[in-house]
Amino acid sequence: MTAAAGSARLLPAGDAATRLGDYELVLELATGETTVMLARKTGPRSFARWATVRYVGPFVGDQSAALERIDRDVKRASFVRHPCVLPIHESGFFGNGRYIISDYVEGATLSEIIAGGPLPPDLVAAIAGDVLAGLRAVHIAEDDRGRALGLAHGRLSPACVVVGLDGRARLAELGLAAAPRAHRCGGPGTETFHYEAPEVLGGAPPSPCTDVYSMGVVLYEVLLGQHPYGHARDAGAARAAAQSAAPLLSIRAPSVGDDLARVVARAMSPDPTDRYPDVEALSAALEGAARAASARDVGAFVSLRAGDRVEHRRLLSSAWLTTQDGPTRGPSALERALSRATSWLRRRPTMATLLLVLLLIALGVGVGAVAVRLG
Numbered sequence: 553m554t555a556a557a558g559s560a561r562l563l564p565a566g567d568a569a570t571r572l573g574d575y576e577l578v579l580e581l582a583t584g585e586t587t588v589m590l591a592r593k594t595g596p597r598s599f600a601r602w603a604t605v606r607y608v609g610p611f612v613g614d615q616s617a618a619l620e621r622i623d624r625d626v627k628r629a630s631f632v633r634h635p636c637v638l639p640i641h642e643s644g645f646f647g648n649g650r651y652i653i654s655d656y657v658e659g660a661t662l663s664e665i666i667a668g669g670p671l672p673p674d675l676v677a678a679i680a681g682d683v684l685a686g687l688r689a690v691h692i693a694e695d696d697r698g699r700a701l702g703l704a705h706g707r708l709s710p711a712c713v714v715v716g717l718d719g720r721a722r723l724a725e726l727g728l729a730a731a732p733r734a735h736r737c738g739g740p741g742t743e744t745f746h747y748e749a750p751e752v753l754g755g756a757p758p759s760p761c762t763d764v765y766s767m768g769v770v771l772y773e774v775l776l777g778q779h780p781y782g783h784a785r786d787a788g789a790a791r792a793a794a795q796s797a798a799p800l801l802s803i804r805a806p807s808v809g810d811d812l813a814r815v816v817a818r819a820m821s822p823d824p825t826d827r828y829p830d831v832e833a834l835s836a837a838l839e840g841a842a843r844a845a846s847a848r849d850v851g852a853f854v855s856l857r858a859g860d861r862v863e864h865r866r867l868l869s870s871a872w873l874t875t876q877d878g879p880t881r882g883p884s885a886l887e888r889a890l891s892r893a894t895s896w897l898r899r900r901p902t903m904a905t906l907l908l909v910l911l912l913i914a915l916g917v918g919v920g921a922v923a924v925r926l927g
Contacts, residue, residue, distance in 0.1 A: 560861075562868050563589070572651060573642060575603060578872050579865060582661075584711075585744075586725070590656060590869060602656040602869075603641065606724065608731050609649015618730050622650050626727035628701050634689035636682045637723045638714065652727065658865075659716035660858035662774060666710060668857045670777030670805065673812055675853055677844040680771060682721035683713055684835040687767070690726065691760045691831065705729070706758030708766035709747045710773060715854050717862065719847030729758050745790050746783055750822050753791035764827050764834055768819025772798065775816070776805045795822050811841040 561580040563570065570577045572591065579590040581604075589605040611619060623643075630640040638654040645651075662679070665671070671679075687708075693701045705712075706729025715721045745753060749765035752758055772780045780801075781793035798820065802813035815837045821827045828834040855862075 560590075560865050560868055562872055572605060572644065572646060572653070575605065575642075575653060577605065579868055581865070586728070590865065591653065592869075603653050604638070604656045604724075605651055605653050606728075607646065607649055607651045608728055610647050611649060611732070618732055619645070619648075619650060621730040622728060625730055626650070626652060628693075628695075628703060629690075629727035631695055631701060632690050632693045632703070632726060634686055636686035636721060637689055637726065640726060643727075650728075650731075654724065655722075657714050657716040657722060658862050659714055659718075659854050660861055661711050662713040662715060662721070662770070663710035664861065665715060665854060665857045666774050666777060671774050671853070672845075673775065673808060673842045674845040675850055676771065676774050677838055677842040678719070678847070678850050679713070679715060679721045679774075680767070680838055681835065681844055683708075683723060683770075684767065684831045684838070686721075686723040687760075687763055687831045688835075690723070691763070704758040704760055705763050705766075706752075707731075707744045707747075708763055708770060709744050710770055712744075713770070715850065717851050717854055719849070719851035719854070721850075746779060746781070748790070748794075749824070750791050750794045751824060753788075753794065760830055761824050761827060764831060765820050765824075767831070767834065768816050768821075768827075771816045772801055772820060775801060775808050775812075780820070797822060809841070812838075815841045 559582075563577050563580060574595070575591040575593045577589050577591050580587065581590055582588040585608070587607045589607070591603045591605045593601045593603060608622075609619075626640060626643045630643070633639065638657070640652055640654055642653040643651060687705060690703050690705055693703050695701055705723065705726065707725055708723075712723065712725040713721055714724055747766045747769045748758075749756075749762040752762050756762075769780060780798035781790070797817065800810075800813050801816050802808050802810050815834070818826065818837075819828055819834055828837065
């Protein structure tokens with residue numbers, strides 16, 4: 553079953569458009585504790601590039617002190633360069649908040665994908681391999697002088713993993729770990745504290761070891777289809793739940809093998825000394841416990857779960873481009889119908905081939921009938 557098309561919202565074009573430097577805001581893709589927008593950068597000789605803007609804020613009162621630390625962390629995170637990490641192209645202040653501009657990837661967040669149900673272990677293994685490779689790049693990042701930055705992601709959750717139609721997963725939200733919890737990514741019901749290690753919820757700073765814990769919780773959720781502890785109302789309740797080990801995953805989801813379930817259980821151990829020492833060790837354990845699907849299979853699954861959402865965004869951005877000099881409008885009913893039909897056929901290549909054969913047969917019969925009449 554296909555996921556819903558999504559709630560992307562068209563933003564004003566023309567003179568009413570909002571700009572962040574050289575970028576013009578086009579769509580509001582998601583809103584919650586972090587607002588995610590699609591933007592377009594134009595340049596000489598018809599140069600154009602799509603990008604994603606993540607905005608956190610506005611901060612008020614004591615929260616505004618977090619902006620200084622976020623500014624520092626974003627600058628340090630900009631040194632991370634890896635195919636499985638969304639790069640930071642630009643950042644700045646806007647409306648007493650902070651924005652980060654990175655690549656736009658056609659696809660969906662992991663939280664959007666699992667809204668349709670749990671994922672098969674082979675797909676989870678493939679996505680996790682990309683995420684862990686990205687986390688390792690974060691953990692070993694160095695500045696221009698070769699000095700270790702000592703970074704941790706610090707806010708890993710399904711909402712911070714973008715899986716593209718190309719079958720590759722990328723980490724997002726780098727540099728925002730210092731944001732107050734009222735502005736963490738994910739939106740209602742998926743606040744980042746649900747994925748934080750007990751020691752972080754108790755006041756300790758994020759570290760590579762706490763990223764291992766967060767990855768374990770993410771793995772548990774995508775394989776089961778629901779969070780291992782449920783969604784607590786606040787960080788205190790989340791910490792109390794996380795201090796006791798969750799039931800073995802294979803008991804709650806029999807399709808998950810015991811080997812994979814034990815890997816997940818060790819990653820999310822409440823005791824840091826019982827976890828994998830780093831993401832490399834976790835990655836090696838996952839490779840031994842589950843076969844990873846191909847990028848092609850992952851991309852096909854993303855298209856199945858989120859294809860309508862992607863098509864909806866394409867239509868809205870196209871409508872925005874064609875109305876920059878006039879009032880904005882959404883896609884017409886015909887455009888929406890054609891988009892849905894195209895998306896449906898793309899996800900069902902066998903049916904598309906059958907329809908094409910039937911069309912060719914009908915065309916052949918018609919041509920034959922005309923030839924008979926003319927003869």
